[in-house]
Amino acid sequence: MSSFKCPYCSSVMAINSSTFRSTKQYFFGSWSYASGHTDGPPEDCIHIKFYKCPHCGEVSIRIDGEGNSTKHLSSWFKPNSIAQQFPDYIPEAIRSDYEEACAIVSLSPKASATLSRRCLQAMIRDFWGITDKTLCREISALQSKVSPSQWKVLDALRQIGNIGAHPEADVNLIVDIDPSDAEKLIRVIELLMQQWYINRHEEEQLYSDVLAINSQKQEQRQP
Ligand SMILES: [Zn+2]
Incomplete structure (x- = not known):
């Protein structure tokens, strides 16, 4: 680091x-x-x-x-808790899953990874308006909208989160997730909140400010 x-x-x-x-x-x-x-x-x-x-x-x-x-x-x-405070315009369900993923990251990294996966799904549905039967299909639909490197990571987050969400075919097989692994997934969720929600909000805010400045100036130019 x-x-x-x-x-x-x-x-x-x-x-x-x-x-x-x-x-x-x-x-x-x-x-x-x-x-x-x-x-x-x-x-x-x-x-x-x-x-x-x-x-x-x-x-x-x-x-x-x-x-x-x-x-x-x-x-x-x-x-x-490592949870950061995110703005209210990010849906509460997403923020609360994120905060819970942070709160249990040391105690139960596998459950934390599952919550990060749930967060990702809620963000894809809310931000991108993509809803399908499975997260796998939703992520496929997202492929043309995000960068190839981000897309690969989102698909990896889905697969790692699945380790906690679904039992292995062989119940004696144990695949562990370390707290530091689960924390990296949380970092991805934070990055997406920033890149998707916060950047969009700030862009919209800036654009509307500039448009307001322009209409005020144009009015002032009227004789
Ligand atoms: Zn500080």
Whole structure:
């Protein structure tokens, strides 16, 4: 990760020695270093990461488990949930699924991935007006409307979300989703909220401002 989006003010900061500090806590003691180093004693530990926002000054804290017995543990300590506040013109059902996907990302990454998939489906139906029997078909209908790279990712999100939504044909087969995997899906949902809803809203706002300026100016030109 080379940049970090502040959950308090949504500004993006570069990860460097003035915005990031981390420390690893082992059974036998602590191991601390400046950012950029990933090696350390090969034992189970918790890796505590501090991010200080240069814009609003808030500190966000994340804890990741490393090593065999703790590597599946990771959690935001401050703020408690990684959910960002999105504007009201995004339908509430979408925002609430998103917030729930964030809230359970550490506890149940598989369920979180399923919620991200549900969010994606609701956004395709609401934003693009595409509704079909399955998300698979809805995503197919979207192919000509988004960039090829985005389309591939949306289809991948659908497939990863399916892991939690449907049982495997062989019930003994376990396909796991890590919290960090589920968090990446949440990042995709955030990106789509920005690129689809927020950008459209800001574009419409700007255009209507410019049209209003023009009609005012034209009126002023009337003798
Ligand atoms: Zn901030």
